[in-house]
Amino acid sequence: MFAQRPDPRPATVEVFVGDAALRVPEGSTAAAAVMLAGLPAIRETPVNGSPRLPYCMMGICFDCLAEIDGVANRQACMVTVRPGMRIAPQHGARAARMSA
Amino acid sequence: MPNPSPAARTAYDAIVIGGGLVGAAIGYGLQRQGLATLLLDEGDIAHRASRGNFGLIWVQSKGLGNPHYQRWTRGSAEEWPALADDLHTRTGIDPRRHQPGGVTFCLGEEEFAARGEYMARMQAEAGNFGFEYRMIRAAEARDMLPGIGPEVTGVSWTPYDGHASPLHLLRALHTGFTGLGGTYLPNAGVTESTAAPGDFSVSAAGQRFTAPRVVLAAGLGNAALAPRFGLEAPVVPERGQILVTERTQNLLPMPTVSLRQTAEGSLMIGDSKEDAGLDTVTQSPEIMKTMARRAVRCFPWIAELNIVRAWSALRVMAPDGLPIYDQSERFPGAFTANCHSGVTLAGTHANRLAPMIAAGALVPEMSLFSARRFDVRTAA
Amino acid sequence: MTDLAIIGAGPAGLAAAIEAASLGLSVTVIDEQPAPGGQIFRNVERASSDPALAGEYGSDGAALVRRFRAAIQAGGIDYRASTTLWHLDTVGGVLSLRGESGTGSLVAQRVLLATGAQERPVPIPGWTLPNVLTAGAAQILLKQAGAVPRGRTVLAGQGPLLWLLADQLAKAGATPALLLETTPRGALRQALPAGLAGAGFWRGRAMLAKGATLMAASRRAGMRVISHVTGLRAEGEGRLQRITWDGGGSTEADTLLLHEGVIPSTHVSRALGLPHQWDETQLCWRPEVDAWGATPNPLLAVAGDGAGIGGWQAATATGALAALDAACRLGRLPEHARDSRAVPHRHLLRRMLALRPFLDRLYAPAPGVLAPADDDTIVCRCEEVTAGQVRAAAALGATGPNQAKAYLRTGMGPCQGRMCGTTVAAVIAQARGIPIAEAGALRPRAPFKPITVGELADLPAG
Numbered sequence: 001m002f003a004q005r006p007d008p009r010p011a012t013v014e015v016f017v018g019d020a021a022l023r024v025p026e027g028s029t030a031a032a033a034v035m036l037a038g039l040p041a042i043r044e045t046p047v048n049g050s051p052r053l054p055y056c057m058m059g060i061c062f063d064c065l066a067e068i069d070g071v072a073n074r075q076a077c078m079v080t081v082r083p084g085m086r087i088a089p090q091h092g093a094r095a096a097r098m099s100a
Numbered sequence: 101m102p103n104p105s106p107a108a109r110t111a112y113d114a115i116v117i118g119g120g121l122v123g124a125a126i127g128y129g130l131q132r133q134g135l136a137t138l139l140l141d142e143g144d145i146a147h148r149a150s151r152g153n154f155g156l157i158w159v160q161s162k163g164l165g166n167p168h169y170q171r172w173t174r175g176s177a178e179e180w181p182a183l184a185d186d187l188h189t190r191t192g193i194d195p196r197r198h199q200p201g202g203v204t205f206c207l208g209e210e211e212f213a214a215r216g217e218y219m220a221r222m223q224a225e226a227g228n229f230g231f232e233y234r235m236i237r238a239a240e241a242r243d244m245l246p247g248i249g250p251e252v253t254g255v256s257w258t259p260y261d262g263h264a265s266p267l268h269l270l271r272a273l274h275t276g277f278t279g280l281g282g283t284y285l286p287n288a289g290v291t292e293s294t295a296a297p298g299d300f301s302v303s304a305a306g307q308r309f310t311a312p313r314v315v316l317a318a319g320l321g322n323a324a325l326a327p328r329f330g331l332e333a334p335v336v337p338e339r340g341q342i343l344v345t346e347r348t349q350n351l352l353p354m355p356t357v358s359l360r361q362t363a364e365g366s367l368m369i370g371d372s373k374e375d376a377g378l379d380t381v382t383q384s385p386e387i388m389k390t391m392a393r394r395a396v397r398c399f400p401w402i403a404e405l406n407i408v409r410a411w412s413a414l415r416v417m418a419p420d421g422l423p424i425y426d427q428s429e430r431f432p433g434a435f436t437a438n439c440h441s442g443v444t445l446a447g448t449h450a451n452r453l454a455p456m457i458a459a460g461a462l463v464p465e466m467s468l469f470s471a472r473r474f475d476v477r478t479a480a
Numbered sequence: 481m482t483d484l485a486i487i488g489a490g491p492a493g494l495a496a497a498i499e500a501a502s503l504g505l506s507v508t509v510i511d512e513q514p515a516p517g518g519q520i521f522r523n524v525e526r527a528s529s530d531p532a533l534a535g536e537y538g539s540d541g542a543a544l545v546r547r548f549r550a551a552i553q554a555g556g557i558d559y560r561a562s563t564t565l566w567h568l569d570t571v572g573g574v575l576s577l578r579g580e581s582g583t584g585s586l587v588a589q590r591v592l593l594a595t596g597a598q599e600r601p602v603p604i605p606g607w608t609l610p611n612v613l614t615a616g617a618a619q620i621l622l623k624q625a626g627a628v629p630r631g632r633t634v635l636a637g638q639g640p641l642l643w644l645l646a647d648q649l650a651k652a653g654a655t656p657a658l659l660l661e662t663t664p665r666g667a668l669r670q671a672l673p674a675g676l677a678g679a680g681f682w683r684g685r686a687m688l689a690k691g692a693t694l695m696a697a698s699r700r701a702g703m704r705v706i707s708h709v710t711g712l713r714a715e716g717e718g719r720l721q722r723i724t725w726d727g728g729g730s731t732e733a734d735t736l737l738l739h740e741g742v743i744p745s746t747h748v749s750r751a752l753g754l755p756h757q758w759d760e761t762q763l764c765w766r767p768e769v770d771a772w773g774a775t776p777n778p779l780l781a782v783a784g785d786g787a788g789i790g791g792w793q794a795a796t797a798t799g800a801l802a803a804l805d806a807a808c809r810l811g812r813l814p815e816h817a818r819d820s821r822a823v824p825h826r827h828l829l830r831r832m833l834a835l836r837p838f839l840d841r842l843y844a845p846a847p848g849v850l851a852p853a854d855d856d857t858i859v860c861r862c863e864e865v866t867a868g869q870v871r872a873a874a875a876l877g878a879t880g881p882n883q884a885k886a887y888l889r890t891g892m893g894p895c896q897g898r899m900c901g902t903t904v905a906a907v908i909a910q911a912r913g914i915p916i917a918e919a920g921a922l923r924p925r926a927p928f929k930p931i932t933v934g935e936l937a938d939l940p941a942g
């Protein structure tokens with residue numbers, strides 16, 4: 001789990017991780033928001049259902065795949081937060097939206 | 101410590117050159133017939149259609165104008181369940197066979213009409229052998245396959261089609277072959293060989309091996325090998341590209357000719373035909389785009405899925421697109437096998453072709469697949 | 481149409497862009513990050529005043545990015561942030577890009593890959609547990625979000641970056657409890673000749689001094705160090721709880737940060753079919769380049785850590801050299817002018833590489849890091865394939881990672897083998913008793929990063 005340091009880096013952008021609202025510094029990524037929110041897992045793998053959290057934070061490992069603003073399997077560590085962004089953990093393989 | 105080389109023995113009952121799907125299926129069949137078989141293969145980055153293919157067990161469009169090819173393909177679809185069960189039991193590896201029938205999409209009335217004609221001709225040519233198919237309008241097809249796009253006018257359907265995991269199949273064949281006592285040697289490209297009737301030797305990986313039977317199943321490599329054994333294999337590469345999406349929850353109950361969902365949940369999008377020489381690195385975004393467009397027109401909902409992989413691989417094509425199975429007249433005991441549907445035909449390769457080779461000769465009906473058909477054409 | 485397309489806005493790409501634009505070339509800089517700086521100077525425009533990041537980051541990094549912004553102002557540089565290269569046609573020079581507003585393409589006369597490095601995977605038992613991260617990941621969280629690990633933090637592995645991170649975390653008020661250093665006993669003695677050769681220690685004395693200061697500072701801040709650790713394991717139910725190591729060592733932990741050095745990111749260069757060689761000292765693949773970073777492909781050059789690990793200053797030097805060469809090849813700079821302008825960059829490069837042979841030997845990863853001994857250890861995080869399964873595939877006949885991929889799906893998941901490729905090759909090499917170089921490398925394919933079917937379908941024609 002990670003903690004903020006508000007003095008040098010004020011948390012100004014409000015995002016939602018799961019249902020919880022959270023403020024994070026500008027320039028943070030969705031993956032950082034997940035770590036700050038203290039989520040136990042950002043996804044469960046489609047292979048064995050094992051829980052995962054971000055590992056590399058730089059776009060290499062793809063362990064941070066999450067649903068962001070309704071779009072599944074986005075690399076959360078490569079997505080910069082925007083006000084109101086919704087980040088949801090994923091369980092197993094994604095679904096595709098047929099009605100879309 | 102596992103050490104696959106060097107081989108302990110040098111004299112075998114049969115040597116199969118090429119460890120792709122074709123060679124592995126034949127090798128497996130031969131070993132199961134009780135022949136001590138050596139399977140020789142090249143290394144890690146060899147050109148291998150078997151590692152890059154689409155995984156269809158596909159019957160419905162095979163062999164227009166060549167009913168023997170349709171029968172051979174149908175025969176393979178019939179053999180597939182037994183082969184898959186046999187491999188699964190022996191190796192614990194499930195080739196993930198699923199044969200619920202399959203469809204080909206038609207976009208627009210013109211495509212639908214043309215497809216209808218094609219299927220009718222297939223049926224007419226089949227004669228008493230029969231060929232069951234249906235042309236199904238979009239409204240009904242929507243119940244079979246969810247989320248079909250508005251541009252789809254209809255589909256053709258046959259009950260014979262299906263799919264499998266080509267990679268599981270290849271691993272199961274290799275594992276099964278070795279488990280039965282066969283010898284698989286990778287990094288063992290055949291360099292030199294000698295041929296005499298019923299007496300062959302080949303050199304690979306610094307060793308010399310002998311056997312009374314040799315089977316050339318080296319894919320594109322057969323073109324160069326065949327003449328040394330009194331055979332011909334005028335095959336050329338034809339590049340095909342495939343796109344693969346991330347895993348998704350189960351959506352497609354049956355395969356289509358250009359889109360299928362794997363047992364792992366990925367969607368595979370095929371297919372393209374280009375002339376590319378021996379180049380499997382270059383991929384063309386233009387062709388990828390064409391494939392993606394057609395896929396989205398068939399199933400609009402796949403637009404939001406991520407493509408995680410794309411690759412190109414080389415088909416093994418004879419000039420008329422049909423398989424080549426042949427036996428050497430000059431050097432009895434030498435056989436060749438080439439096809440561009442190594443998954444589909446795995447059933448007949450293991451269960452019908454291998455027993456013929458073990459018995460020493462192909463049955464007369466197989467002469468229609470001989471490479472001599474090309475001599476006749478050029479002479480005519 | 482652009483004269484020079486540069487992929488990567490890290491030190492190498494930035495230096496190359498500044499140099500090339502100063503020579504009158506039209507330059508397009510593409511980076512998937514939202515701001516310039518690369519790995520080392522990530523988010524520096526926002527975070528340079530963070531006291532935890534004082535030093536190189538806050539001063540040199542901020543200055544480099546300011547120079548880049550000034551060069552953009554002066555004209556000649558088209559900087560495209562948040563844009564990913566997903567395909568490159570190396571014959572026509574067509575780059576396929578994906579940005580925030582969709583896909584597009586760009587034609588370039590010359591392309592410089594400045595795509596940098598990644599951390600070496602550290603496949604220990606339990607490394608997939610939540611709250612086991614790379615040291616670089618923690619540093620990125622600090623740079624991007626000002627965040628620090630909470631609770632009991634343990635660092636494990638070796639290399640300068642680990643000590644730098646310890647110091648940065650200490651300054652941020654989150655001193656790690658423990659560092660488990662994996663450098664084997666005797667490594668220093670074995671590495672000494674490499675440092676003495678060519679006066680490496682003397683020419684690299686500033687770097688050595690910096691390293692010593694870092695080590696002293698984090699110890700002073702209260703971090704315990706245990707040396708010569710082997711047999712690391714991360715344990716816990718559903719998350720990290722405990723770390724154990726050989727000899728009965730064990731500690732509770734909330735966060736484990738792993739690091740065994742960095743290796744070139746060769747995903748793109750391999751996908752393009754460029755020749756690579758196995759670097760026996762750095763124990764990684766690197767693309768074959770000449771003294772200007774040029775590859776055998778007439779269109780392509782590689783600079784920075786992506787061509788071999790040298791650190792950020794070396795990266796600026798190789799970036800500038802590649803830019804000079806590009807100008808020369810495009811007929812904008814005579815050869816003699818290229819050569820004379822290259823002198824200061826070559827001088828810097830020599831100075832920056834002086835200490836490398838020593839560091840590479842001192843911090844060479846143990847064989848168990850390259851190829852985990854324990855059969856149950858996951859090597860492919862995406863498809864959850866273990867070292868034991870790879871060994872079984874090797875026994876069945878997989879002679880390299882490409883056949884193993886066909887057998888086991890290692891390299892077929894979303895990361896496309898970025899994480900498992902070298903480990904799988906090393907396990908096969910060990911099982912078959914051959915050098916890693918002989919086992920070979922995965923041949924990745926485009927798209928280099930995932931794009932959606934819809935994005936691909938909408939590509940503008942031509």
Ligand SMILES: Cc1cc2nc3c(=O)[nH]c(=O)nc-3n(C[C@H](O)[C@H](O)[C@H](O)COP(=O)(O)OP(=O)(O)OC[C@H]3O[C@@H](n4cnc5c(N)ncnc54)[C@H](O)[C@@H]3O)c2cc1C
Binds near residue numbers: 439
């Ligand atoms: C894009 C694409 C999609 C496809 N989709 C399907 C499909 O959906 N369904 C289907 O049924 N088929 C499909 N195929 C075709 C199928 O993959 C091939 O028919 C089949 O793999 C051919 O197998 P093979 O063993 O003959 O050739 P290969 O797989 O090429 O294997 C030949 C082997 O021989 C070895 N070799 C070559 N020369 C030598 C030598 N001198 N000594 C020793 N070894 C040698 C090679 O290393 C190689 O391993 C597809 C093919 C492609 C390219």
Ligand SMILES: Cc1cc2nc3c(=O)[nH]c(=O)nc-3n(C[C@H](O)[C@H](O)[C@H](O)COP(=O)(O)OP(=O)(O)OC[C@H]3O[C@@H](n4cnc5c(N)ncnc54)[C@H](O)[C@@H]3O)c2cc1C
Binds near residue numbers: 058928
């Ligand atoms: C996580 C991490 C942290 C590090 N921290 C330090 C440190 O604190 N101090 C230190 O001395 N060294 C550090 N290093 C070492 C570092 O590699 C070098 O010091 C330096 O960053 C190398 O510069 P570069 O320009 O070669 O590459 P990088 O700085 O890595 O820049 C490469 C850039 O290319 C971009 N890129 C890659 N692929 C694509 C693509 N397909 N499309 C678009 N853009 C792409 C990336 O987003 C990145 O910004 C770190 C390395 C890593 C991996």
Ligand code: FES
Binds near residue numbers: 053054060
């Ligand atoms: S955390 Fe590794 S890719 Fe995002």
